Amino acid sequence: MKILVIGMGRSLRPGGDGGPVGRPGTTERDSEPNSSLIRTYRSYASPGTEIDSGTPDPYPGPVPDPGTGGTDRHLRYYMSVPAIVQKTVWAEQNGYDAVLQSNNFEHGVEASRLAVRIPVLGLCRTTMHLAATFAGRIGVTVPLDGYYVLARNLLESYGLMPFVSDIRSLGFDDVPAPDQVDAMRPIMLERTAEVMRGLVKETHAECIVPLGGAVIPSILDPADLQREVGVPVMNPRAVGVRTAEMCVQLGITQSPLTYTPAEMFSYDD
Numbered sequence: 001m002k003i004l005v006i007g008m009g010r011s012l013r014p015g016g017d018g019g020p021v022g023r024p025g026t027t028e029r030d031s032e033p034n035s036s037l038i039r040t041y042r043s044y045a046s047p048g049t050e051i052d053s054g055t056p057d058p059y060p061g062p063v064p065d066p067g068t069g070g071t072d073r074h075l076r077y078y079m080s081v082p083a084i085v086q087k088t089v090w091a092e093q094n095g096y097d098a099v100l101q102s103n104n105f106e107h108g109v110e111a112s113r114l115a116v117r118i119p120v121l122g123l124c125r126t127t128m129h130l131a132a133t134f135a136g137r138i139g140v141t142v143p144l145d146g147y148y149v150l151a152r153n154l155l156e157s158y159g160l161m162p163f164v165s166d167i168r169s170l171g172f173d174d175v176p177a178p179d180q181v182d183a184m185r186p187i188m189l190e191r192t193a194e195v196m197r198g199l200v201k202e203t204h205a206e207c208i209v210p211l212g213g214a215v216i217p218s219i220l221d222p223a224d225l226q227r228e229v230g231v232p233v234m235n236p237r238a239v240g241v242r243t244a245e246m247c248v249q250l251g252i253t254q255s256p257l258t259y260t261p262a263e264m265f266s267y268d269d
Helices: 035-043 073-079 081-093 109-113 123-134 147-157 178-203 222-229 236-250
Strands: 002-006 050-054 098-101 120-122 138-142 164-169 207-210
Touching: 002 081, 002 236, 035 050, 035 236, 050 081, 073 081, 073 147, 081 098, 081 109, 098 109, 098 236, 109 120, 120 123, 120 236, 123 138, 123 147, 123 207, 123 236, 138 147, 138 178, 147 164, 164 178, 178 207, 178 222, 207 222
Parallel strands: 002 050, 002 098, 098 120, 138 164, 138 207
Antiparallel strands: none
């Protein structure tokens, strides 16, 4: 079984060509800059499952301003959707059995499902449905204030808000640089556990779904938070990998009635 994890499309820097990474025929291997990320996904996979990562082609979209706490990324998400669809089509044509979109806010999932017949999964929706299997009220966290609206709009579009006790930001200014992670981890753990305990005590959340993989699980382990908070804290990456495996093994993919295949793509090429 082969699963491709697709990251976010990269916008072109002014005067640049985007570089060689992310062309349609490429995936990132262990020597690439995001190798530690893909090794994390691989650690959740069952024996025999092959997982690669693929970055969509650079696109002529806006370059994010890191000083706006996440709100700058709203337009960037939408601008990158065609590149994500293109990479998903490439995955199907090159023998991958399923696609996971790594960004928790799933801006390319719906469009990509119209372009291929292999299962395409987003980590937010997949994890929320699993959480709703085991809890009636789900607390949701986002790492930056600017992600609150993205999360709310996404959950409303999926009809999942009746399960949500509240959405709360962890209030971080940004994700720390790699050389700052070890020093910042205890502070981030304390702050995150405090927010999650508030969701449990004040909104009666029975389970927590943390969105924003750059913080959880990249920096903070959901198992550590679960011990601190006392309710299940989901790991969207692990849930995504195992759900993709299940879909492939059971022959499950998106319905052709919900996602009518687009005529613009040839599946025989």
